[in-house]
Amino acid sequence: MNDLSLFPSLAARLARPERIRLAKARIPVALLADDVPVGAEVDRDGSARLDILIENGRIARIAPALADHSNDTIALDDRHVWPLLIDAHAHLDKAHTVRRAPGSGGTHPGARAATTADRLAHWNADDLLRRMEFGLATADAHGVAAIRTHLDSHEGQAEITWSVFAEVRERWKGSITLQAAGLVPLDVYRDDYGARLADIIANHGGLLGGVTRASGGTHGSGLDDIDLLLDRLFALAKERELGVDLHVDEAAQADALPHVARAAIRHSYEGRVTCGHCCSLALLSENELRDRISLLSDAGLSIVTLPTVNMYLQDRQDGRTPRWRGVTPVQELRAAGISVAAAGDNCRDPFFAYGDHDMLDTWRQSVRILHLDHPYADAVALAGPAAAGIMGIDAGTIGVGRPADLMILEAWSLDQVIARPHSDRVILRKGVFSNRTLPSYGMLADFPTA
Ligand SMILES: [Zn+2]
Known part of the structure; x- marks a missing residue:
């Protein structure tokens, strides 16, 4: 077994990787962009033993692991190597407000009321910028490649928030790909x-x-004209060629989802609509x-x-x-061929007091909560290729020609x-060792508290 001193020396050698071979990496097959190279050994978890050649920040070759290597080689001795992960549903504008927002009681109506009060009191450009930057610096340190955030887009707030976004x-385009969807009741x-908001969103290349x-209401009531409202939303999206991403049925008793599905079919929007929650x-x-x-x-x-x-909640x-x-029946949806991603959602705000913009953590929890193990099969796809597919981006997998955006984990299975949080994960962005550390909560110390 290898000793832990590998990691400091590894980080130093990855600082100038014009040509580096990561030898004997173990990559979950579901995280490979292409077929497993012929001759590669696949372990019982479904991970392939491979060598990765990185040239000028890109993956130049992926081949079955060899025994002998030249001196441009970093021997990983069968450690796991993953792509940087994708958070397909976040709320960067709400994040890190939990200490100053009035008590939510941890319920959905309480969180909604607390967020409204906080938004009206504090959400100017400076406040949004500080909190979004804190969240993105945190995600960067954890090795997140892309985030789709929802942005509260009420009248009077939308212009401020979308321009900060x-x-x-x-600012982050070199390391974290960002998308946004407008969020309103x-x-x-x-x-x-509604039409003015659609224009603001279209001007910023967002999603409706x-x-x-x-x-002011809760899921499951108060929308007798839901089909008409969805028709209006889809018409606005279609006129501007916008994708659609909705929060749907975040409650035990609510049934908007079939209305959304029928609206997507009515407006020929098949394949362009994402629904979050569906509890x-x-x-x-x-x-x-x-x-x-x-x-x-x-x-x-x-x-x-x-x-x-x-x-x-x-x-x-x-x-x-x-x-x-309260969790979605993910296994049944995936078995029917429906694309499903797991994502982080709220982070330290009235809707969720915890979280750290860490998709590896969200994925690890998802496996346990949703029983995506025994076998693991392609559960890793939920934070990689499935999430990237929903966002329509080339990321979340390891493949020849792709940027060497990778995580090396101190794990062999x-x-x-x-089992572990992997706070010692080694992150490469475009083949370069990333030495970013988590921003301190001290940076938020001057926020008012409620
Ligand atoms: Zn959400």
Whole structure:
């Protein structure tokens, strides 16, 4: 067994990698962009033993692991090597407000009210910029390659938030690919502001979005004209050729998802719509679920599961331990061929008091919460290729010609990847060792507290 002193020397050697061979890496097959090279050995977790040649920041060759190597070689001795991961659903504008927002009680209505109060009191450009930068620096240190954030886009707020987003997207474009979707209650599309918001989003190259509940309301009620509102949203998206990403049914009792699916079909938007949460699917009968999944499949919807936040918000009542854990039936959706990603969602805000923009952590928790093990099969896809596919970007896999954006983990098996937080992961961005460290919470010390 190798001693841990490999890592400081590895970091030093990766500082100038014009040509570096990572020898005897172990890569989950589901994280390879192409077929497993002929002759490569695949272990019982479904990971291939490979050599990776990096030239000028890109992956030049992937080949079966060899015994002998030249002196440009860094011997990984069968450690796991992963691509940098993808967070397909985040809220960078809400993040890191938990200490100053009024108490939410940890419930969905409480979180909504606390966030509204915080937004009205504090969300100017400077505040948004500081918190988004803190979140992105954190994600960078954890080795996140891309983030799709939702942005609260209420009238009077949207212009401020989207222009700050444009600024951070430009600043981080060399390391983190950023996308954004506008987030408003669906009834906002009933009036003129819906069209103005669609224009703001189109001007910033974003996605049209929303949450399938009424302003000030909760999921599952108050949207009698949901089909009309969805028609309006899809018409605005279609006129501007925007993708659609919605928050849907984040509750035990709510049934907007079939309306969204039928709207996608009505507007020929199959394959261009992502739905996050979809918690209430889990409480359908087996027959209802089978029919529902078939409709989602016909509509070409992609689903993003946000298990850490669902477990925090769903079924919370004072003095009572939650019985229902609120997570999406991911295995059934994937078995039907529906694209599913796992993502981080909220981070240290009224909707989720914790989190750290760390997709490896979100993925490790997702495996345990959703039982994506025994076997692991291609569970890794949820934070890699499936998430990249939903965002429509070339990332989340390791392949020839791709940038050498990689994580080397002190792990020889998937159970070891999942068991530890891997705070000692070695991150390469374009083949260069990244020495970014996590920003200190001290940077937020002057925030007011509630
Ligand atoms: Zn969300």
